[in-house]
Amino acid sequence: MGAFHPVTGAARLTRLPFVDYDYRADPGIMIDASGCASLIVEHVELDGNLAEHVIGGKWSVDEGWQCYAHGIHTVSNDRVTIRAVHAHHFAVDAMMQVDHRLSPNAASRPVTLMDCTFEYNARQGLSWVGGNALSATGCKFNHTGRARNIGLDRVLSSPPGAGVDLEAEESIVRNGQFIDCEFVNNVGAGVLAASGPVQDVGFSGCRFVGTTAWSAWPDKPGFRFDDCTFLGAVVNPYGDGDASRATQFHQCRFDDDPAGSPTGQVYGGVNLDRPLVDMSNRENVLFDLCTFRATRGSALPWSTRAIYKDCTMQQGTGVTGYPRGRYIGRNSIIGKVDINGSTIGGTLQLNGRFQN
Structure with missing residues (x-):
């Protein structure tokens, strides 16, 4: 994963920003669903095999390896249900939820996560970059950026390194609900909301543990926490x-x-x-x-x-x-x-x- 010479295949040492697609290598996406009326994924384990990846130079506008190496990638679907999925050791995200170019008054297209464990992924447990109405119940978003890669002989991580990153990109992120969830021991914030039009997200009965980074960074309007536990500093x-x-x-x-x-x-x-x-x-x-x-x-x-x-x-x-x-x-x-x-x-x- 990352930047490699397109002819020789040798890893290309890069100075960021570096976004030449001729040099980019993507491990790929296990489950990629776009424009579906209804998607259900349940009772499966998805192993990204992060330890065995051959890692090239960094490929990104800013930091890290911003390539396709995801467990689940959902784009502009009418309804999504992810139940009892264990997605781990992906070189980017366990799951990325996208809904392009939504306006603030867009109708909800519900995304429901239940009893999922997203852990030991390199960039995020969950990246929510667009959508209206996402709920997660009994889910764990833990240990992002904590897994080792054999070739690098060190952990592989890309910023932000959050348990959950709420970052609206050319869209909106709003009306989220997290119930009885965990955000523990991530290399970045447990929950990060610092970029784009994000608002109205609630957390109930959740546990946040920041070991080397903030337990939570909720810098967007309309965030509410009920009956939650925070171990480690909260910021902004x-x-x-x-x-x-x-x-x-x-x-x-x-x-x-x-x-x-x-x-x-x-x-x-x-x-x-x-x-x-x-x-x-x-x-x-x-x-x-x-x-x-x-x-x-x-x-x-x-x-x-x-x-x-x-x-x-x-x-x-x-x-x-x-x-x-x-x-x-x-x-x-x-x-x-x-x-x-x-x-x-x-x-x-x-x-x-x-x-x-």
Whole structure:
């Protein structure tokens, strides 16, 4: 996979960007469906055999190997159901969902994933680059960018390296729902939403574990998390002057305990304070009935204009947290914090003392 000389077959060392199709070699796609009325794939294992690939030079506009080496590639189908599929060790994605040139008012064309495991793929577990209405229930999007290639004698990965990447390309991505899913130990973010017109995606009962990268990066409007667990730092939740568009967390748990990590590692982010959530001055990000426990070297969230409602926060010694913003309802904090500039409605108990 990658760039090879079209005559000699020798691997071509490239300097990116490099997109000469004469040099490109694609391992291919196992299941490629385009324009179908209905597609059902169920109860199969798809093995991409990443370890045995012969790897050429990088082929991409920006980074990595952006070739065709996918388990499932679905394009502009009316209805897709993927059930109990184990897709692993693909040199690009386990699955890529595409719906070209959709307008914001396009009718839904549902894509349904149930009880699937997408793991040890090089670029993404799932790339959702176009579509309206995708749901995933009981699925695992884990260990992206963690599998070794024999010829390279190292792991093979291409950015973004996410568990799930929501990246609208000349289309829209909206109305997604992830229920009881995992996003664990990916070389990139567990869930990444940072590019294109993406909005209105919900997560319920999900688990996010960032070992060497962010557990989640939800930088698009209309993202909501209910009853989710985050181990490892969250970055860039979407802020907006319209609170209904800002990211919302309801009854979620944020922790830094390495006992919950499959590798014993927990990512703290690039901020030296290692906040559990790093949101800078993003406005109206809501934490409702959430629990924060930063007792293993991390700090409480770094914010200036977040909303904390009925939250419980605990922080270990030796660090200072900056969970500034607006406090409503009944909140409690244990630990050294700077909440200068915050507004308090309701009650805030800080280290046993009620604040005005």
